[in-house]
Amino acid sequence: MLNTIGVIGLGVMGSNIALNMANKGEHVAVYNYTRDLTDQLVQKLDGQAITPYYQIQDFFQSLETPRKIFVMVTAGKAIDSVIGSLIPFLEKGDVIMDGGNSHYEDTARRYDDLKSNGIGYLGIGISGGEVGALTGPSIMPGGDKDVYEKAAPILTKIAAQVEGDPCCTYIGPKGAGHFVKIVHNGIEYADMQLIAEAYTFLREKLHLSVEEIAEIFETWNQGELKSYLIEITAEILRKKDELTGLPLIDVILDKTGQKGTGKWTSIQAIDNGIPTSIITESLFARYLSSLKEERINAENILSGPEMDPQNLDKHLWIEYIRQALYMGKVCAYAQGFTQYKMTSELYGLDLPLKDIALIFRGGCIIRAEFLNVISQTYQEQPDLANLLIAPYFAEKVKEYQIGLRKVVCEGVVSGISFPCLSASLSYYDSYRKGTSAASLLQAQRDYFGAHTYERCDLAGVFHTIWQ
Numbered sequence: 220m221l222n223t224i225g226v227i228g229l230g231v232m233g234s235n236i237a238l239n240m241a242n243k244g245e246h247v248a249v250y251n252y253t254r255d256l257t258d259q260l261v262q263k264l265d266g267q268a269i270t271p272y273y274q275i276q277d278f279f280q281s282l283e284t285p286r287k288i289f290v291m292v293t294a295g296k297a298i299d300s301v302i303g304s305l306i307p308f309l310e311k312g313d314v315i316m317d318g319g320n321s322h323y324e325d326t327a328r329r330y331d332d333l334k335s336n337g338i339g340y341l342g343i344g345i346s347g348g349e350v351g352a353l354t355g356p357s358i359m360p361g362g363d364k365d366v367y368e369k370a371a372p373i374l375t376k377i378a379a380q381v382e383g384d385p386c387c388t389y390i391g392p393k394g395a396g397h398f399v400k401i402v403h404n405g406i407e408y409a410d411m412q413l414i415a416e417a418y419t420f421l422r423e424k425l426h427l428s429v430e431e432i433a434e435i436f437e438t439w440n441q442g443e444l445k446s447y448l449i450e451i452t453a454e455i456l457r458k459k460d461e462l463t464g465l466p467l468i469d470v471i472l473d474k475t476g477q478k479g480t481g482k483w484t485s486i487q488a489i490d491n492g493i494p495t496s497i498i499t500e501s502l503f504a505r506y507l508s509s510l511k512e513e514r515i516n517a518e519n520i521l522s523g524p525e526m527d528p529q530n531l532d533k534h535l536w537i538e539y540i541r542q543a544l545y546m547g548k549v550c551a552y553a554q555g556f557t558q559y560k561m562t563s564e565l566y567g568l569d570l571p572l573k574d575i576a577l578i579f580r581g582g583c584i585i586r587a588e589f590l591n592v593i594s595q596t597y598q599e600q601p602d603l604a605n606l607l608i609a610p611y612f613a614e615k616v617k618e619y620q621i622g623l624r625k626v627v628c629e630g631v632v633s634g635i636s637f638p639c640l641s642a643s644l645s646y647y648d649s650y651r652k653g654t655s656a657a658s659l660l661q662a663q664r665d666y667f668g669a670h671t672y673e674r675c676d677l678a679g680v681f682h683t684i685w686q
Contacts, residue, residue, distance in 0.1 A: 223245045223373070224289060225286065233291030233292070239355070241269045243376045248272055249269055250278040254273060287370055288316065289318055294319045298317055309338050312339070313339065321397050327393040344400025346582065348584065351379065355581065356379060358374050358387035360374060360387065361398070363392070364389055386578040386583070388577070390570065391571075403585060416637045416638075423633075425537070429456050448584065448585070491562060493561050542621070543625075543626040546615070546616050546647070547639060549616060550643040552593065556597075557604075560572065573594045574594075596612075
């Protein structure tokens with residue numbers, strides 16, 4: 220019997236994707252450029268229909284036609300190298316799927332190169348980490364619709380399922396799938412940083428123990444803040460270090476890593492004039508955290524505000540920080556979905572916003588309770604400019620802005636850095652103002668550079684001789 224699909228790249232994600240496919244009834248051929256990872260996967264098998272191959276020719280010959288090959292290797296040159304090695308064996312109608320975190324522009328280039336030879340290419344965003352890869356991730360495929368249809372029976376089968384629907388949908392042409400994934404990761408960066416700032420306030424201002432904060436996050440996860448990241452935060456805070464007996468969070472070095480996708484989100488937004496200040500501040504927060512040695516030195520030189528000891532009403536302020544976190548998350552998702560909308564219009568991608576929200580409900584890292592509301596919002600208002608002005612969220616932020624304002628102000632006077640909470644408030648206040656000080660900036664630009672300006676009361680472009 221020929222294999223229905225092949226998987227190349229057997230690291231943690233690739234191995235788990237292969238196991239997921241086999242567990243869902245597919246016959247899977249697997250290949251890795253080094254034998255060790257193939258052997259490790261073989262040792263995990265428990266009767267699954269996975270056949271290892273150690274020569275690329277044998278791998279190819281084992282696949283039914285048109286061949287469907289899922290590539291799960293490191294983004295960048297490794298993908299190009301794999302594609303280059305496959306080309307001599309590929310035939311018209313075959314399909315290559317890149318499930319890594321590739322840059323969407325690289326995906327578009329590979330798509331064009333392969334399409335000219337009659338080969339289908341799908342750039343597939345995958346979210347859910349190693350557990351999601353095994354049990355059901357959120358899947359974001361981009362490429363030609365007819366090529367997607369060849370792979371759809373398998374992709375929808377291995378995706379997370381929510382209320383009977385797969386968390387997989389056709390996203391759009393060329394690199395659309397990987398574009399949606401990088402912005403997903405930008406939202407993820409912001410969401411994580413907002414949660415970290417809420418944790419900081421609970422610990423440094425309310426002086427709560429790690430155990431008490433874990434209980435708060437667990438409670439929050441029962442309500443409108445319910446999400447994967449809130450859930451795992453509670454679990455993380457309950458974890459004890461086996462060596463010291465301390466909360467594990469207290470022995471983890473405060474230097475945050477990143478693999479580039481958040482950076483790509485910000486660069487794309489900057490290049491296209493899209494305001495993603497919360498997402499970008501979360502990226503800068505990671506960069507600043509990496510300067511650990513400098514921060515230790517600065518702590519001994521730079522001073523913060525002198526504060527009189529005060530006892531804040533814990534119950535009141537826990538509610539304020541809950542409101543602040545919810546509003547910050549709404550603003551971050553609003554920026555991400557605005558980036559989807561504006562980019563879709565700019566490049567004619569026709570991104571299905573309501574469907575994107577739906578496939579984020581399961582498997583992926585940013586899955587959250589209010590994604591159902593976001594999807595319903597775009598179902599009813601497909602041309603909505605910004606989630607903040609949707610009736611449901613407009614009412615929520617009207618109510619919760621007091622919590623965000625109080626938390627940000629308390630942080631400022633206390634010398635606590637809240638890059639994403641404060642950026643959320645600035646974004647909200649800037650977006651809700653019909654008139655701003657940008658008129659002064661335009662006047663300055665015209666003064667020193669004769670860049671001209673428009674007027675509120677007359678049509679046309681104007682320049683003033685200022686001196």
